[in-house]
Amino acid sequence: MNILIVDDEPAHIEAIRRAFRASDTKAVVRAASTLREYRELAAAEPPDIALLDLNLPDGRALEALSPPPAANPFPILIITAYGDEGWAVQAMKAGAFDYIVKSAVAFAEMPHTVERALREWNSLQACRRAEENLLISEKLAVMGRLTAEVAHELNNPLAVVISRTSLLLSRPDARRPPLKSQLETVLRSALRCKIILSGILGYGRTIGKKDELIDLSDLIREAVNDIGYVYDMSAVNMEWRGKQAGVEVSGNRSELLSVFINIMRNAYQAMEGTGSLTISVRRDPDNNRVRLAIHDTGAGMSGEQLAKLFQPFTSGWKKGEGIGLGLATSRGIVERHGGRLSAESGGKGKGAAFTILLPCSAKVRGKFIQ
Ligand SMILES: Nc1ncnc2c1ncn2[C@@H]1O[C@H](COP(=O)(O)OP(=O)(O)OP(=O)(O)O)[C@@H](O)[C@H]1O
Ligand SMILES: [Mg+2]
Incomplete structure (x- = not known):
């Protein structure tokens, strides 16, 4: 000392x-x-x-x-x-x-006095640090909730912009070159906003909306379409296994959609636009749950990264391309739907796989076709 x-x-x-x-x-x-x-x-x-x-x-x-x-x-x-x-x-x-x-x-007695004082000082400092950390995490939680509220409020008007623009694009008189490309730009920008909002939608927030029956295939198709419209997927080899019709889950549609978008966008970022993305849907042997796995051949993760993966505000993308809320939010949403979200990776450079387990809607459990 x-x-x-x-x-x-x-x-x-x-x-x-x-x-x-x-x-x-x-x-x-x-x-x-x-x-x-x-x-x-x-x-x-x-x-x-x-x-x-x-x-x-x-x-x-x-x-x-x-x-x-x-x-x-x-x-x-x-x-x-x-x-x-x-x-x-x-x-x-x-x-x-x-x-x-x-x-x-x-x-x-000074040596004892000094030792005792240092012990007390150190434990006081540890206490202060713990209090500070608590305060920071409380602030982050409040910030997260506030952001999620804003994201949720923006989601509905944005859905109107997207659906009306899509409608306009489907009209024969909108197929003329300048108008068509301008409408496509509006649609692409609105979809980009939707994807950004997906990252924060539902973070730390309990949704008051009533659950609805959701066709899982529809939801996956919508996520794939949104991602494909915004990102260049031409060098991504996409495979979808178990594309069964009629697999339904019960829950909040826009929240569950944001989970798929988050995971697929991460996969695209991890592959830097080139690689294979495999989506597989299958029933659990006990028939009660559906297991959806999204596998990519991208950058993969070390054990250390995997351990922190679902912590909020821990983005690991090289160019600062994220805020680190996507997976924390997604896990919260899946768990609120009675499911589980987990991740695996063989290590750096070895790709990653995300598994979402969701309870099947009771109405359709018997109808599930493998
Ligand atoms: N498929 C993946 N392959 C490799 N690393 C991944 C993958 N998915 C997520 N990660 C790592 O986990 C981190 C956290 O992901 P998360 O989606 O929560 O946040 P983000 O993508 O950084 O930001 P955003 O809030 O915009 O989604 C990423 O920054 C990345 O380092
Ligand atoms: Mg992300």
Whole structure:
């Protein structure tokens, strides 16, 4: 441990040094006799703890407590003469960690006193850090919820823009070149917004909307179409196994769609536009759940990355192309639907597979065709 003693009485410094030499505590003891010297030594190498005499030739120890101790990386113990305790208390109010009244016994006990003070200081610091982290995560959760509310509100008008533009595009009089390409640009931009919103939709939010029956194949088709309209999928070899009709799940359509979009967009990003994307849908042997797997041949992930995959705000794309909410949101949505979302990867460069398990709608369990 690195200790800095500041006292203008050489005999006091020597008494403390002697106590440390006689103890088991391994300590490097540096000494200063003025505030100026103390500041220079502490700036050159901050000690683990500083012992400051209250009265020094160039000022009171109180002055060493500025900036306030919240910014101090080490605790300061004030050593005061008998009768000066009033000042010592004032020093503690200003941020000193503790005070010790000078005596032969106090000097001899200094190694224990210092050790105890450091233990208390460290646990106090750990407590402070934990409180700060809690505050940060609370703020993030509030931010996430707020963002999700905004995303949800924007989703409906955006759906209107997309459906009306698609409708216009299907009209014979919209097939003329300038109009057609302009409408296509509007549609592409709106779909891009929809995909961005998918990343944050539903984060930390319980949806009040009623569940509906959803055809899983329809949903996958819509996700594939949206992605294909916005990203260049020409170099992606897409395979869809188990394209059964009539596989229905019960839930919130736009939320579940955002899960598929998130996972497929990640796969596209991981493959940097080139590779194979395989979607497979199959019934679990117990007949109650549907298992949807999305496998890509992209960048893959290390064990360390996999462990943090579903934590919010942990984006790993090289060019900062994400905010790291897509999977955290998706897992929340799948779990709210009574399902499970998990990921696997053989390692870096070995692709990734995401599995979504969802309960089949009771109405259609019997009809599932393998
Ligand atoms: N298929 C995948 N292959 C390799 N890494 C992946 C894959 N999917 C996700 N990841 C990694 O997991 C991280 C988190 O993904 P997530 O979708 O939650 O956030 P994001 O894509 O970074 O941002 P956004 O909120 O825009 O989706 C990614 O940044 C990436 O590092
Ligand atoms: Mg993503």
